[in-house]
Amino acid sequence: MTDASYRDAIFSTPLDRVASFSFDEQVVACFPDMVRRSIPGYGQILGMLGLIAERHLRHGSHVYDLGCSLGAVGLALAGRLAPEAFALTGIDLSPTMIARARDTAAKESPDHRLDFIEGDIRQVDYQPSGMIVLNFTLQFLPPADRDAVIGKLFDALEPGGVLVLSEKIIARDEAENAWLVERYHDFKRANGYSDMEISQKRTALENVLVPDTLDDHHARLATAGFERVTTWFQYLNFASLIAFKPRAGVNPPAVTHD
Template sequence: MQPAYDTRNIVANLHFPACPMSDASYRDAIFSTPLDRVARFSFDEQVVACFPDMIRRSVPGYGQILGMLGLIAQRHLRHGAHVYDLGCSLGAASLALAGQLPPDAFRLTAVDLSPAMVARARETLAAECPGHAIEVAEGDIRTLDYRPSGMIVLNFTLQFLPREDRDAVIARLHEALEPGGVLVLSEKVVDLDEQDNAWRVERYHDFKRANGYSDLEISQKRNALENVLVPDSLDAHHDRLARAGFSRSLTWFQYLNFASLIAFKEA
């Protein structure tokens, strides 16, 4: 059995040949100075350059979610089946699967809408996983021509789509999955109880402060993400999965207002 990556540190270890992560210039400082006008957040070259640091300091539990993907695949993925990593960004989920599964265990297509993300993900995955059958494609997951797959990973991607498009995407993913296939859906979520939601948001801001972000950075990034990242409640996610035809779904992980669900297609 091939040795696995230390998936607890996969985000920290994500690097690019042209962008040594030890260089302080690749620390996330996008919102560290006062801006007269905060532009809408986008996954451009500026974000790509500091994305590993941004994720590491901004998404509670991201490493733990990555670390479980291979274990989930070992339990639920038919040997040799196809896998999608949708909204792959720099390919961390693909790296996690390749680090835990041998090359003949699966074929994978990683998809992202951002040309900058796709270029870096393609470079990184080719360098880190040369023996695995991994394709990186630029595309919109709303219009993608899906092939039959045994597992689909949708890590912090659905939240960036307009709400009116989300049901159709999940329905298409259910249709693409083979019988017995699984969808792993990770998202930032809101709590239906306003008081509980406020507590989670406040503690999330504490989490970011503890990771070195200033109040200015927290405020300006929140403004940049307004109407760009629009989270749903866990109930809304489970209801959507049920409407799409999944036989069952469960929340297997939650850390403050970040959660990961798994949905099962009937065998």
């Protein structure tokens, strides 16, 4: 993005009390730098979304980007697809995010149909769509709400449509999870974050970002009715999955539970 942003220094000074993390104006101002230095593979995931859309999106279809932040998914698709190839609606709870997304899209992709609205993705009446993207969004919803959201998105997808779900994950095995977390902290140190910043942000995210295991995600998507789910990307404890809705006339396989 070419709009002005700042280096993430939110947790660079000692805080007497670390407040819960929120996507306020301070976060919005440094968000591009934050995701670049905090989410392994974020740029690669964005780049691949355009290729996925080229392969799986029917010409002229609608796309949702849920928890759209500054609209990076729309810009990624616009970089690969012609203006008439798709229309995208981005939804985010943060009015500041939405305002910046609209401004950036108008400057960088004025010919594409990129619309951004403020809203709660749990409350939206979704229109039929060929592709839905949840990039590091489901993890911020209460765990009790996640099944219903995925079920609602399955219903909104057209037959043959795809859902791309990117999430921070937790490993079921404690030793494996500890190793992944330690290496993730190494990743952040290598990107310029101090131990204090890492610690204070981890405290701020406690009970705000609640990760699931990959098995949890696969099971939830299968239960919703997706016929096939593939983990196409993983970098440490960050992963992206693609789930395929059956085409018309194809019955999804029965889901069994042990």
